[in-house]
Amino acid sequence: xxxxxxxxxxxxxxxxxxVWRIITEPDQMSQWFADRVELVIEPGAHGYMxxxxxxxxxxxxxxxxxxxxxxxxxHPRGEEPVAGNSILVEFTLTPEGDxxxxxxxxxxxxxxxxxxxxxxxxxxxxxxxxxxEYLDRLAAVLAKDQSG
Amino acid sequence: xxxxxxxxxxxxxxDPSRRRVLDLVVSNGEVSASWLAGRVQFSRQAVSKHLVVLxxxxxxxxxxxxxxxxxxxxxxxxxQATAAMAxxxxxxxxxxxxxxxxxxxxxxxxxxxxxxxxxxxxxxx
Numbered sequence: 001x002x003x004x005x006x007x008x009x010x011x012x013x014x015x016x017x018x019v020w021r022i023i024t025e026p027d028q029m030s031q032w033f034a035d036r037v038e039l040v041i042e043p044g045a046h047g048y049m050x051x052x053x054x055x056x057x058x059x060x061x062x063x064x065x066x067x068x069x070x071x072x073x074x075h076p077r078g079e080e081p082v083a084g085n086s087i088l089v090e091f092t093l094t095p096e097g098d099x100x101x102x103x104x105x106x107x108x109x110x111x112x113x114x115x116x117x118x119x120x121x122x123x124x125x126x127x128x129x130x131x132x133e134y135l136d137r138l139a140a141v142l143a144k145d146q147s148g
Numbered sequence: 149x150x151x152x153x154x155x156x157x158x159x160x161x162x163d164p165s166r167r168r169v170l171d172l173v174v175s176n177g178e179v180s181a182s183w184l185a186g187r188v189q190f191s192r193q194a195v196s197k198h199l200v201v202l203x204x205x206x207x208x209x210x211x212x213x214x215x216x217x218x219x220x221x222x223x224x225x226x227x228q229a230t231a232a233m234a235x236x237x238x239x240x241x242x243x244x245x246x247x248x249x250x251x252x253x254x255x256x257x258x259x260x261x262x263x264x265x266x267x268x269x270x271x272x273x
Contacts, residue, residue, distance in 0.1 A: 014255035032246035
């Protein structure tokens with residue numbers, strides 16, 4: 001069964017090598033991601049990402065510079081992260097000319113893990129239009145190609 | 149509403165044809181399985197199976213009206229799913245925005261002819 005995939009992208013006015021460095025070097029990662037990043041960028045390497053007083057282990061999956069970088073996290077303590085018990089974060093870099101890079105990130109595996117209670121928003125009326133709008137938002141953050 | 153497993157929730161909305169069924173329930177209020185079956189590409193049996201999964205996940209509920217069984221959306225539960233998804237997407241948008249700023253600043257620095265390497269805050273001038 002296809003899973004839920006969150007897919008976002010951004011166009012960056014810099015070569016892929018520069019973007020690669022920002023998304024993989026721990027001292028750079030700590031500027032856009034976790035507060036504390038302990039990671040060796042090698043396939044299979046175990047590391048740690050800390051967010052304030054929270055955090056958890058990560059395992060590097062794919063390192064293909066400057067094209068693809070992925071890691072798994074949110075796996076149960078004491079288990080090796082594999083498809084089915086963890087969230088996969090995958091970055092794909094596509095050069096668009098010499099000085100422009102399209103960076104896409106996908107996050108998958110959410111349907112397989114426990115989800116904390118999202119804060120419930122209250123709506124005065126449960127108008128159908130309002131819900132249709134929410135479904136549109138939901139669809140917008142899902143990967144387009146999930147047929148199957 | 150009872151606390152159903154969140155795993156069920158994510159699994160329920162992970163399937164595109166099930167989302168299509170959910171979408172139809174959302175946009176049409178109260179509908180029957182046969183009404184739904186007339187509006188989708190898949191079989192009546194598939195519609196019924198999707199409705200069972202959606203019901204187990206707490207996303208739809210049913211009530212009997214005469215001989216018909218009508219399904220309607222459970223708004224709180226759907227809201228919970230969509231809000232969580234939207235939050236995740238927004239989080240990545242913020243991170244990608246930060247990556248863009250960092251990469252463009254690093255690139256501009258190199259282009260400016262300063263090849264002495266990265267300069268961080270707090271580094272000696």
